[in-house]
Amino acid sequence: MPRSFSAAPRRETLAYQNQSLSYTLVFRSRRTIGFAVRPDGSVHISAPAGTSAEWVAQQVLKKADWILKHQQAFANRPAPAPSRHFEAGSTHHYQGQPYQLRFAAARQPAVTIEAAELVLATPAPLAPVQAEALLHAWYAHQARALFAESLARVWPRFTEFNLTRPTLAVRQMRTRWGSCTPSTARIRLSPELVRARPECLDYVLLHECCHLLVGDHSQAFYDLQTRLMPDWEQWKAALNALPK
Structure with a gap:
């Protein structure tokens, strides 16, 4: 059974519409590129092993509007309400x-x-x-x-x-x-x-x-x-x- 490939994650930053677009990039044994925007707004990209960081950057720019839309959606979510406690002074x-x-x-x-x-x-x-x-x-x-x-x-x-x-x-x-x-x-x-x-x-x-x-x-x-x-x-x- 062949061993899977996964390089160490790396941080990348691009300029898009007068703002910085940062993401974490990792190369894996996969055929397609994957994009994920997490609730904290961070962007994580998994790219096929053997592709270049420059090629990935081009794909990120194509997906930039989608990324920014999801970041904004997470940013607009209301903060979770605090939990109640039932001790004296609460x-x-x-x-x-x-x-x-x-x-x-x-x-x-x-x-x-x-x-x-x-x-x-x-x-x-x-x-x-x-x-x-x-x-x-x-x-x-x-x-x-x-x-x-x-x-x-x-x-x-x-x-x-x-x-x-x-x-x-x-x-x-x-x-x-x-x-x-x-x-x-x-x-x-x-x-x-x-x-x-x-x-x-x-x-x-x-x-x-x-x-x-x-x-x-x-x-x-x-x-x-x-x-x-x-x-x-x-x-x-x-x-x-x-x-x-």
């Missing part, structure tokens, strides 16, 4: 406002807001997983009233359509903020929405209400959503920036 949000977590002793478990702190009071010290469960339960408890207030703000925008007013349910969801069943006018919302600004909650609820009229995510759906909430993209971005 930051958590409620209705868009940040609070520091503080633990306190009490006969009965309770969650309260005191100035800039979110206080978890319990008879015994809490492990992080227990603090997380208590806080999530509190979010779910707060959700019903906040969701009702949001519907009171959002629903008047749908008056012209003579729809049945939807019923709301609090539902923990792993990958969604909300869902809608148009046939029963039932909307389910994640209790995690109480962490976001009221405008973010209104955006999600309006989104689900729009599904009472348009069941899919077609252009007609987004046209309707934009007409009823022109700045929805701002609130969607703010919602997605919340720590996961």
Whole structure:
């Protein structure tokens, strides 16, 4: 069985449209040239053994627009939201406002807001997983009233359509903020929405209400959503920036 060939990677840089285009080049036992743009924007090229760096440079220039397009697409991706921690002093949000977590002793478990702190009071010290469960339960408890207030703000925008007013349910969801069943006018919302600004909650609820009229995510759906909430993209971005 013949041995495969792979030379050490080398860094190359070209000038293209008044900017530098850098890439990592490696020669391998292959018949065609391969291009890859990674999420960090770096460019990696695998070229057939026996070809020259000059020939590769010519191919890169032919592919330059494709490379720059993908680099820009990765650069425009939003930064991943930070992860939450559940130790004393960690930051958590409620209705868009940040609070520091503080633990306190009490006969009965309770969650309260005191100035800039979110206080978890319990008879015994809490492990992080227990603090997380208590806080999530509190979010779910707060959700019903906040969701009702949001519907009171959002629903008047749908008056012209003579729809049945939807019923709301609090539902923990792993990958969604909300869902809608148009046939029963039932909307389910994640209790995690109480962490976001009221405008973010209104955006999600309006989104689900729009599904009472348009069941899919077609252009007609987004046209309707934009007409009823022109700045929805701002609130969607703010919602997605919340720590996961």
